[in-house]
Amino acid sequence: MTVNTQPVTERPDPRAFGLPVVEQAQIPAELRSLVARVHDLVDAVANTEADTDTLAEAAATVEGVTGRLNVARRQIGTMVQRDLQSGDVEYGTITNIVSGDTNPAAPPLLLERTPEGLRGEVTLNTVYQGPPGLVHGGWIAALLDQAVGSVSAVETTPGLTAKLEVNYRRPTPLFTPLEVTAEVDRVEGRKVFVSGRIRAHGEVTAEATALMVQVRIPGTETQQG
Numbered sequence: 001m002t003v004n005t006q007p008v009t010e011r012p013d014p015r016a017f018g019l020p021v022v023e024q025a026q027i028p029a030e031l032r033s034l035v036a037r038v039h040d041l042v043d044a045v046a047n048t049e050a051d052t053d054t055l056a057e058a059a060a061t062v063e064g065v066t067g068r069l070n071v072a073r074r075q076i077g078t079m080v081q082r083d084l085q086s087g088d089v090e091y092g093t094i095t096n097i098v099s100g101d102t103n104p105a106a107p108p109l110l111l112e113r114t115p116e117g118l119r120g121e122v123t124l125n126t127v128y129q130g131p132p133g134l135v136h137g138g139w140i141a142a143l144l145d146q147a148v149g150s151v152s153a154v155e156t157t158p159g160l161t162a163k164l165e166v167n168y169r170r171p172t173p174l175f176t177p178l179e180v181t182a183e184v185d186r187v188e189g190r191k192v193f194v195s196g197r198i199r200a201h202g203e204v205t206a207e208a209t210a211l212m213v214q215v216r217i218p219g220t221e222t223q224q225g
C-alpha cells in the first residue's frame with residue numbers, strides 16, 4: 001500500500017535542524033573510489049593470512065593514510081540529499097552504517113521507490129558474518145530497520161524507530177543477492193506502522209514489523225498531534 005500522506009514540498013529540510021546537507025552529486029568521484037577501496041580493504045583485513053612482514057607494512061601504511069585523511073573531518077550529523085529515480089528527494093545521514101554514501105563499513109543498501117514502498121538489493125560478504133556462511137542477525141535487523149525507517153521517511157516524514165520486531169524465518173546467506181523491501185502499513189498521528197522483509201532466491205529469510213515515531217517539526221506540533 002502506498003501512503004502518500006505528505007506532499008514532497010512539506011518534507012522537512014535537515015538544514016532547519018542545523019544539519020549540513022551535501023548533494024549526492026557533489027560527493028567527489030575520488031571519495032567514492034576511496035570508500036569502495038576501503039570497503040574491499042576491510043574484507044581483505046578480515047580474511048588475510050598474509051605473512052607478518054606484509055601485515056606490519058600494511059598497518060604502517062594504513063596508519064599514515066588515516067592521519068592524512070583526519071586533517072579535515074565532516075560535522076557529525078551531515079546529511080546527504082539523494083534524488084530517487086521516482087523523482088522524490090530523500091535525505092540520509094552521510095555516514096549511515098547501512099546506506100551511507102561515505103561509510104566504507106556500509107554494504108551499502110540502496111533503496112528505490114516501488115508502487116508498494118521501497119526495494120533494494122544487496123550482497124553481503126564475510127564482514128557481515130555471524131554464524132558460518134550466514135549474515136549476522138543484528139545486521140539483518142539493521143537492514144530491516146533502515147528499510148522501514150526510509151520508507152516511513154519517504155512516504156510520510158522522518159522518524160525514529162520506537163519498536164522493531166524481527167522474525168528470522170530461514171538462514172540469510174552471504175554472497176547471495178538479498179532483496180530488501182519495506183512498506184508503510186498505516187499512520188496514526190505521529191505513529192507510522194511499517195513492515196519489511198528480506199528475500200534470498202525469492203524466499204523470505206527475515207521479516208519485520210516496526211513502529212516509527214515521526215520527529216516533531218517546529219511549527220507543526222498541532223497538526224502532528
Ligand SMILES: CCCCCCCC/C=C\CCCCCCCC(=O)SCCNC(=O)CCNC(=O)[C@H](O)C(C)(C)COP(=O)(O)OP(=O)(O)OC[C@H]1O[C@@H](n2cnc3c(N)ncnc32)[C@H](O)[C@@H]1OP(=O)(O)O
Pocket residue numbers: 012013014017091092093145146147149150153158159160161162163189190191211213215
Ligand atoms: C533529528 C532531525 C532529523 C531531521 C532529518 C532526518 C532525516 C532522516 C531521514 C531518513 C532516515 C531513515 C533511515 C533511518 C533508519 C534507522 C532508524 C533508527 O535507527 S532510529 C534509532 C533508534 N531509535 C531511537 O533511538 C529512538 C529512541 N526513542 C525515542 O527517542 C522516543 O521514545 C521516541 C522518539 C520514539 C518517542 O518519543 P516521543 O516523546 O517523541 O513520543 P511519545 O509520546 O513517547 O510516543 C508517541 C506515540 O508513540 C507511542 N510509542 C512510543 N514508543 C512506543 C513503543 N516502544 N511501543 C509502542 N508504542 C510506542 C506512544 O505511546 C505514543 O502513542 P500515542 O500518541 O499516545 O498513541
